Amino acid sequence: MRHILEVLSEGSDILTNALDRYLNIIVNQTLPKTRVKPQENVSEPWKTNKNFVGYLDTLDIILMEPCKHRELPDALMTEQYVLNITSEHAVNKLSAQTVWGILRGLETFLQLLYPTADEALHINCTSIFDYPRYQHRGVLVDTRHYIPVSKLLKMLDALSYNKLNVFHWHITDDQSFLYISKTYPELSQQGAYLLTYVYTQQDVAQIINYAAARGIRVIAEFDTSGHTRSWGEAFPELLSPCYRNNVPTGQYGLVDPTNNFTYEFMENLLTEVVDVFPDNVLHLGADEVEFECWQSNPGITAFMQTYNISSYVKLKSYYIQKIIDMSDKLNVTSIVWEEVFTNGVTNSGFQTLLSSCWYLDNLSGGGDGTKYYDCEPTDFNGNDEQKKLVIGGEACMWGEVVNEYNIESRMWPTASAAAEKLWSVKGVDPSSQAGHRLEEHTCRMNKRGIGTQPPNGPGFCEL
Amino acid sequence: MRHILEVLSEGSDILTNALDRYLNIIVNQTLPKTRVKPQENVSEPWKTNKNFVGYLDTLDIILMEPCKHRELPDALMTEQYVLNITSEHAVNKLSAQTVWGILRGLETFLQLLYPTADEALHINCTSIFDYPRYQHRGVLVDTRHYIPVSKLLKMLDALSYNKLNVFHWHITDDQSFLYISKTYPELSQQGAYLLTYVYTQQDVAQIINYAAARGIRVIAEFDTSGHTRSWGEAFPELLSPCYRNNVPTGQYGLVDPTNNFTYEFMENLLTEVVDVFPDNVLHLGADEVEFECWQSNPGITAFMQTYNISSYVKLKSYYIQKIIDMSDKLNVTSIVWEEVFTNGVTNSGFQTLLSSCWYLDNLSGGGDGTKYYDCEPTDFNGNDEQKKLVIGGEACMWGEVVNEYNIESRMWPTASAAAEKLWSVKGVDPSSQAGHRLEEHTCRMNKRGIGTQPPNGPGFCEL
Known part of the structure; x- marks a missing residue:
């Protein structure tokens, strides 16, 4: 050449x-x-x-x-x-x-x-x-331990080497609120692990631009009504107080859906978020909600009686629907986790993303990269119409046990398997035959500076 | 100060x-x-x-x-x-x-x-x-993927931060022979993944000296009679040919214990190894032996009849005993894996090292560092005399799914739990109370440049 x-x-x-x-x-x-x-x-x-x-x-x-x-x-x-x-x-x-x-x-x-x-x-x-089989081919990265910006940029390089096009940024969780909000800077000032373990407006802009240059969308997730303990550090009134024998325990549970402040706050925050993250999709979370605290709270009980809300699932629906409506008014499409659907919050006919078989934190022994090829996005009970609603999927790097030191080797080349399944035509290659290709692509990523775990156990890269 | x-x-x-x-x-x-x-x-x-x-x-x-x-x-x-x-x-x-x-x-x-x-x-x-509870406090590191020398030196730093005193170097396995032998350079020339994926005499000397400066012994393991496929690349006559219907299949199995060449070769190699690795302990391996190939081989059958060896386990014993005798003559103490003992090869009364509950490749989800505190070296059926024979233990970083990119974060801080159990008095702290201490020590290692996985899930280090 x-x-x-x-x-x-x-x-x-x-x-x-x-x-x-x-x-x-x-x-x-x-x-x-x-x-x-x-x-x-x-x-x-x-x-x-x-x-x-x-x-x-x-x-x-x-x-x-x-x-x-x-x-x-x-x-x-x-x-x-x-x-x-x-x-x-x-x-x-x-x-x-x-x-x-x-x-x-x-x-x-x-x-x-x-x-x-x-x-x-x-x-x-x-x-x-x-051309790709699916439009939405992403990774969820949960940065709760704080992953330095330089590591996130390198991860975006790796996404591009795998033709992935969505970085789903799980940027808040119970343990830390990492986004420095212009509207509510107290959120990270009091909700981050450290004042240095945060993402500034400049960081976010840099990440969005770096991603865009590689054809990658950045979709932010501001997860409520659960996983919000860190939000409550600065704004305890956002959260529902827990009671024992009708006496407040000093603990807080889910977002308080009875409080006007909650909706004002969320509207202000989401208005900012929609401005800062230019993608027209916003992730609202809404996963893994525990109702014990709501159940203990007399104010919640009274509210449910007043508004004739017959279950805590329906109370969650009430809250989430208001947040979805808020997003609609802000002209963004909202994504929520599947349980909102299975709990009957949303109507059928919604587009769907698959992630459950690509949870990268389910590592087991490692060296088992090919098992992620066994995930076929249309393998669920449903008719053709429903299967057409699948617009893609995401490999999920949940962050409980992932920090700046092991995120890269734990993501790759495992997420590469999901990337290939989402790009290529259905059934192009069974997992039993994907090993060699995954090995070759791993070496390619290594040469480009991405530190991977071994895809299939023993083996090596030609220099 | x-x-x-x-x-x-x-x-x-x-x-x-x-x-x-x-x-x-x-x-x-x-x-x-x-x-x-x-x-x-x-x-x-x-x-x-x-x-x-x-x-x-x-x-x-x-x-x-x-x-x-x-x-x-x-x-x-x-x-x-x-x-x-x-x-x-x-x-x-x-x-x-x-x-x-x-x-x-x-x-x-x-x-x-x-x-x-x-x-x-x-x-x-x-x-x-x-002072330490146990004399022998080690990590086994299996370098079969080739771990660069710089990474091994950094690992020795980490050992010293945990007061560990033995680097048990599993330097050969089925897939690669990484040691450049002066006597038999063909072993790595043909048995390594690449000519650059080897440890030179200078590398070995550097590692031994660096370890010694930190009070760490380097114990080499040259594992036979199984796990020797890479040895057979240069010396197929070392291995027992496999047969089907009395016809050689072209495959090779365990070391051939019937062949004088095997013993001459092993004596020459071990003589060199004992000279290069100054520690007076040598690990002979002898784990995970599959007998199928021996069973298929008419020469093995004839040999067993001639020497009145009634089982394949006893044939393995015959081989291992000769290698142990060889080590004795070279004035080194030999270590073998436990199954040699449970298979009745060695007599009782031997000193024992514990490792089975500290296999670091059993990662499961991660963030489960404290479970390694639940391992007590004397928790086995045996009398006081037998328990006194336990001289220590090793955390084992087997290498099937570990390469230069993930070895550090997979070893630490998990091996720190084993290190503390081996140093401190029995029962000093149950696993339920060790988490905070493991967190603190992890941060200490991070500050000194050791990249760890999160010990207990979410959390952070003060700067």
Whole structure:
């Protein structure tokens, strides 16, 4: 390959940056001693190989619809691309309607390059028309231990190497509130582990921009009505006091759904969040709610009688529905965890994301990366209409036992298996045959600086 | 603390280096902005604290038996020490018979220092007489994926922070032979994953010296008769050919115990190993033996008939006993895995190491560090005499799913629990109360650069 990447069409910053980035990977990380440009006095042993048809001098990048919109990926982005690698004198090109398709095609192009012992980079002639099976291909990352921004940026690189397009940021939980709110700075001042274990507005903007440059959406999750202990550090009135024998215990439970302050607060906070996180999807959480505290609280009981709410599940529905309505008014689409659906809060007909079989914290012994291939997003009881409502899925890196030191090796290459299942056509490869490919992709990530656990047990990467 | 460590007695290199090392940790890693020496114009708010009795100006280090022997730790080393921290005008001292005791006492001294918000380092007055419950306190590290030397050195640092004194190096296995033998260089040339995934003589010497400087013995394990597939790459005649219907299948099984070459080879190799690894203990492995291949081999059957060996277990015993005898002649003590004992190979009355409840690869969800406190080395059916034969234990980091990227976070702080159980008196603390201490020690290791997984789930380290 003499000259590597040449842009024909009007470029965009995202495209220019992506070309720089991938050129750097080719030069520095694909083959340790790659000669990008053969020198005059160096032999070219590959020329005698009967399969040699010529040098790939140029790859034309053709962006068919150059950047009409502001350059942020969204739920409707098109990612398809066409990649043609032909013999020497024909045109080698990567074309796509959108910059997002070019990004995916560049990743494929790099994955097709293979170094050989003669220190050349080879690529086979090929013609590829490719697009993802699912629109929403994400990872949930729970940062409750505080994961440094530099680690999150590196994780976004890894997402792009796996053609994942959603970073679902679980940015608050019982133990820590990590987002510095402009409206309510007390939330992190009092709810974070430390004043340094937080994400500033600048951090968030940097992460959103870095993700966008890689075709990755950032979807924030501000999880209520449970998992809000840290919110209560600054705003105890947000939470429902717990009682024993009609006397307050000093403990707090779920968000207090009877209090006007709760809804004013949530509206102010979500208004800010929708402004700061430009994606038009917002995650409202609503998982794992324990009702004991509500049950003990006489004010809650009175409220339920007044409003004729016959169960605590319905009281949760009452609260969540108000938050969903709030999100609707803010012109964002809301996502909630499945139990809101199974508890009857939402109506059927909603779009669905699969994550339950891709919980990365279920590590068992490790070296079991291929088991994540056994997860098929449409394997549930439902008719074709219902299965069409599945728009994708997420690999979930819950954070109870994950910190800055082990998050990278625990996520990869396990999340790669989910990524491939979400991109490729159904049933493309059973888990029994995926091991070698996962091994190869792991080595590719290692060369690019991503520290992985071993995908399948013993094994090694060729240098 | 005005002047920190001052050596009174005749120093040794080990002592001098340890003082440099620990002084560096105090200055750079114990408190981010510690003022080692208060400046004239800086207020000293701690002086008004009613518990303030003065500065710790000097810690005298008293080595009572200065370095009579060559300075390598061994199975009989003494590690006890006395540490006195008193009020300002009395003598503050750390004394021990041996340099190994000084090393352990220095670690304790550092652990007693605690930073406070006023940016001072504090220490409480105390008087400590301390020594380990068990002589042998180790970790097994299985390097089959190849762990870079720099990572192993860092691991030795971590061992010293936990007062562990044995690095049991599982340096060969089925998949790779990582030691470059002077006698049989073909072993790693053909049996390693890559020619760069090996440990040179210089690497081994560096590791042994680095360990010795921290009071850590390096015990090599050259595991036979199973787990030797990699040995067979260069020396197939070492292994027993497998047969089907009396025809060789081309596969190889366990070491061939009928072949004189096997014993000549092992004698040459072990003679070298005993020379390269100065510790007078050698691990011979002998675990997890599958007999199918021996059973299929007519030569093995004929040999057993000739020598009146009535079972495959006894044939294994025949082989292992010859290797143990070989080790005896080389004047080293041999260690074998427990099943050799339970299979009746060795006689009773042998010293015992516990490891079964400290297998670090049994991770389950993680965040379960305290469960390793539930392991008591004498909790087995046996009389007092038998229990006295327990000389210690090892936390085992088996390597199937562990590589350079996840070994550190998977080992720590889990191995710290085993380390404390092996040092402290029996029953000192149940697992239910160990969590906070494990958390504190994890933060201490983090500050010193050791990347750990979270010990107990959510939580954080004060900076």
